[in-house]
Amino acid sequence: MSIREDALQGTITPLFQECAAREGVSVESLIAGIADGTICLPKNAHHDFDRVMAIGKGLSTKVNANIGASRDLPEIGQELQKLCVCLKAGADAVMDLSMGGNLNEIRREILKSCPIPLGTVPIYQSIAEIVEQQGKKIGEVTVDHIFRTIEEQAKDGVDFMTIHCGITRNTLERIRNHQRLMGVVSRGGSFTIEWMSYNNKENPMYERFDDLLAILKEHEVTLSLGDGIRPGCLADATDRGQVQELIHLGELTQRAWEAGVQVMIEGPGHMPMDQIAANILLQKRLCHGAPFYVLGPLVTDIAPGYDHITGAIGGAIAAAAGADFLCYVTPAEHLKLPSPEDVHEGVIASRIAAHAADIVKGVPGAFDQDIAMAKCRNNLDWKGQIDLSVDPQKARRYRDEGGSYKGDACSMCGSYCAIKVYKQAMSPKRQDQTGK
Template sequence: MTQLEAARQGIVTDLMRQAAAAEGIDAEILRARMAEGTAIICHNVKRKNGSPLAVGKGLRTKINANIGTSKDDTSIDKELEKARVAVRAGADAIMDLSTGGPVDEIRAAIIAETGVCIGSVPLYQAAVDKVLRQKKALVDMTVDDIFNGVIKHLDDGVDFITVHCGVTRAVVERMKNEGRLMDVVSRGGSFTVEWMAHNNAENPLYEYFDRLLEIVKPYDATLSLGDGFRPGCLADATDRAQIHELIVLGELTQRAQEAGVQVMIEGPGHVPLNQIEANITLQKRLCHGAPFYVLGPLVTDIAPGYDHITCAIGGTLAAAAGADFLCYVTPSEHLRLPTVEDVHEGVMACRIAAHAADIVKGVPGAIDKDIAMARCRKNLDWEGQFNLAIDPDKARRLRAESGVDEEHGACTMCGEFCAYQVMSDGSRRRKAAAG
């Protein structure tokens, strides 16, 4: 019995209790939301070192960090360090997107290294095996190659897999008829589009969706239905191809849930601020409230080197409107493979967005730290401020670099004219005069 099947039968499982405890909510609340498909627990039954991660309605907004090699950088040690840094910075999940070097060993090492939720894109496995190992063309992948990649990742213990099931021939035709500035920017989406064109065939992950469900169900892993037609620039946002694919994903969501398989939906992409809320509303309506996992969204196309900021802006609005899971973007987006430092910056920016949105959504306890921080600032309690900070190490470092000692109450922004200091000194004088 899968977690979804148990939830629909009114059974609260041990995993539900663990995940609910981490959220600070009653396990029955989580069970009920899972039963209606608005919340999920990401946890592959093969994982021995992983904790269940709850994602969805009324829960804390989660953060994912993408890592992984390319043919230009195949270091396992470097990717493991990125995984460690992402977890220390507060990422709830890590996606291994490796396409270069010993990808099987890299994935196994990342899974063994951390107890956080792990995601992947199995289609990359099939592509790497075909191109790099068999020295054939990507479009020569067979249907069995594609499904064997899924099995391999699930056997390794991956908790959720991105599968581009909504990339169909009909959606491709719709994209061509409307015209797009950047066509397909999803790597998995582009693989699928080219495979369909070369083989004059439908997407196997769509055509044989029931086979996919039969494979996934015994592992009780989560299907993350990928957005192969996500907009790669503002000009392509919310077009017919994107929405057609979303309609397909809504239909597949129902089929998966009926089969007892948990689902979340992936979303855009590059989206102007004034379209973000509409995108969230459409997804929630078309996919019956299934958890929504968004990449960004990025609210401008002209900030290379600062895309962690454009991501945080869009992610805040998306999560406040109902997105449940944010995929970080690093300063290196569109430029290079991220460094360890980029990973840290990306997670921190995304955590700020998630927390700001959780305050808006009224997630229990979300605003408590902000209130505590305000008290510490009023009292010039620097140690308290550091402990409450989203990045304590950076906060400590910046204050130390200013040259003030701990006996000095104010910071160098205002010095003796610090508003808190002025008010505090005035209060003491008034009390002394009254005494």
């Protein structure tokens, strides 16, 4: 029985109880959300981990961090270090996007040390194996090889997989006739399109969708339906190709649910701020309320080096409008493989976006954190402020660097501290003196 089937039958399992307690919701509401597809609980049958969580309607906005070795930087040590950074910074899930080094070893080592759900994009491994190890072309990977990789990763315990099932010949026709400024920027999307073009065939992940679902169901892998046609610049946002793929993803969502497989939908990408809420509405309508996993979105194209900020702005708007899961963006985006420091910055930026959205989503406890911080600020309680902050280490370092007002106000206004001046003005002693 899969997680989805348990939910459809209303069976209260220990997994549902554990997850509901962690999410701070009733087990009944969690089960109802999984049954109607508006919530997914990514947990592979072969991966036991501590921080079970769910994604979707009525729950806090979750944050994913991508790690993974590249051909130029294939060291597993650095990726395990990044995993530690993600966990310390508060990521809810990680994805291993490795395309360099020993891919099986890297994934298995990450899985061993991973107390949160792990995702992958299996086609990365299939392509890396035939290009790097066999010297072949992308289009020469066989469909069997792709399915073998998916099955192997599922058996290893991968909790959710991004698979680009929604790109079809029909979608490509739409892009060809529309002339995008930046074409396709999704790595998995570009591999899929190259394979289709080289072999002059339909997308095998679309054609053999039922076979794919059988593997995912057997090992309890949540399907993250990839947005291979996501816009790679503001000028391409919400175009025909993107919307066409989303229509397919909505159809595939229903088929996956009928097969007992949990689903989430990946989303854009790069997008002007005034299109974000409309895209969330479109996704929720076309995909029957399935959880939405947004990559950013980045609200401007001109900030390389600061794309954790452009992504956090878009992520906050998206999540406030109903997106459920934010994929972080690091300052290294568009420039290089992120360092551990970049990973830290990216997770923190996305967590700020997620929390800002949770306040207006009415997620229980979210606003209380801001009330608690405001009380500490008003009392000049520096320890309390640091403990409550999203990045206590950075807050403490800045406080320590602040200079001579450590015990009381801070070096921003020093003896002119507005909080102190106001309290003095409103003190009972002063009121008595003025007779008011």
